[in-house]
Amino acid sequence: MFEKIYLDDDQVILESKGCSSSDVDAFLKGLGCEKPDALDRIGTQIFLLDSSAWKGKYVPFFTSANSLWFGLRARDVEPEHYFVVGIDEGEMSALRLRLRLYFSLRSILKGLCHQEGDDLQPMKYVFFISKESYLTRLEVLYAMSLDELLAIEVEPLELNKAEILRNAVLQEDDVHCDERKHVMREALVEFFKEERNRTIEFFMSGVLSFYSSYTERYKVYVSKFSVNKIISEIESERIGFLCKVQDAIMSQQTKAFAIPGGLIAVGAILKVSNDLWEIALVFIGFAISTWMVASLNRDVVEHIGLLGSEFKRSISKYDDVVVGIEDVRAEIEYSSRRLNVASASAKSKLRTLTAVSWVILVVVAFVFMFRSGVVRDFDFEFFFRVLGSKFVDLKGW
Structure with a gap:
């Protein structure tokens, strides 16, 4: 149908001879003509430049490249259809390429x-x-x-x-x-x-x-965003580790309150009774409480070690990071130092708590034995040697 369009005295004319009216109307509507019947016609010639018949009053046919350019350059977007009547296909393709680039950059701006x-x-x-x-x-x-x-x-x-x-x-x-x-x-x-x-x-x-x-x-x-995200993940894991260590210490400290409670019970019994069996029963309960606290402390120390190993395994997934590797490594080293200090401090506190619990048990045992008259020919030198070796074992643990 385009070959039937020609230019005559600044008029763009479609020669519809040999074409059905339905085909002509379909062709024009496809190019944006809302009222094909409103276009002027002389015989089989259809004059296309009547803007009132076109959608938005935009006529996609131009009489020259210059009229096309000045008709389109102020528009915000590139029209779907535009043609310059009378120029060859190569010129139109070159012009269309430039216009597409022009409108793409206009959209960006x-x-x-x-x-x-x-x-x-x-x-x-x-x-x-x-x-x-x-x-x-x-x-x-x-x-x-x-x-x-x-x-x-x-x-x-x-x-x-x-x-x-x-x-x-x-x-x-x-x-x-x-x-x-x-x-x-x-x-x-x-x-x-x-x-x-x-x-x-x-x-x-x-x-x-x-x-x-x-x-x-x-x-x-994007690289900075990824690095910041990785650093945030490491920081989150570090905080989670520290919270678990702190929770473990507080839990053990709460359980250790049973020992001072036992001392109060011992004092109360000794005040009202010197019966050997009552004293023995309280001492056994006190000894069991001390042993349970010491065992739980030992388990918590091992658990802290496992948490440290899990943290190292968790952050090992960042070993292959390439972009921002210095920042990631610095955060990993800082987190590792913090966790090592926290782990060492927690283990030291738990071991001290265990040692104090055993010392209190020994003191209570002596008090019971003195009150009950059991300690008369007691070998104190041998006892303190055994007690010293016990503290050495605790220190190594």
Whole structure:
């Protein structure tokens, strides 16, 4: 059907001879004509430039490349259909390639800018970047002539990269949308920083350079985000370990309160009775309580050692981290030091608690024996030798 369209005195005419009216109407409606019957007709000739018949009053046919450019350049998005009557397919393809790049970059600038135009220059985008307490203002003009547009060498690769960037700006359904725009905005300011001619023409000429700059910046951002996430995970595991150690110590300290309670019971019994069997019964209960506390302390010390091993195994999954490895290693070393200190302190407290429990038991035993008259020919020298060896064993444990 396109071959039947021709130009006659600035009029774009469709010659419908040999075509059914239904086919012509379907063709025109497919291009955006809402009222094909409203177009002027002389015989089989249909005059296409009546904007009232077209959707949004946009006629996709132009009499020259210049009229096409000035008809489209101020639009926010590239129309789905546009044709220049009378130029060959090669020229139209080259023009279409440049227009697609132009509108892709316009979409990027529009999606990133903070303000659009003003009364003096409506065809521009304004950006504000705050960095190190300084506010940077950037203005990018998108007004240009057709000759300037055609002078730009455009390859399909450049259009492909521009469309990737445009999709990155327009994609707003992920958590990194704002961060991605911020990174691209910073890359844009850096791209135009040394350029006095801050126009879309310069942007189109250097789209590959801008794409490379943005990609590198975004990789750095993603890497920092990953490193920060890893460090947060290590810190969380360290805090969890410290909480478990602290809970274990507090639990044992609570159980150790049974020993002072036993001492109170001993004092009460000795005050009212010297019966050997009553004293023996209380002593046995006191000894069992001391043994249970000491055993539980030993189990908790072993448990703390297992927790330390589990923490080391847990953080070993970060050994293969490449990006930000120094930061990750520093956090691992710091966590390991903290955990080693906490483990050593907890074990020392539990061992001290165990030693004190045994000492109290020995003191209570002596008190009972003296009150009951059992200790008369007792070999104290032998007893203290045994007691000393017991403390040596406790210290080694």
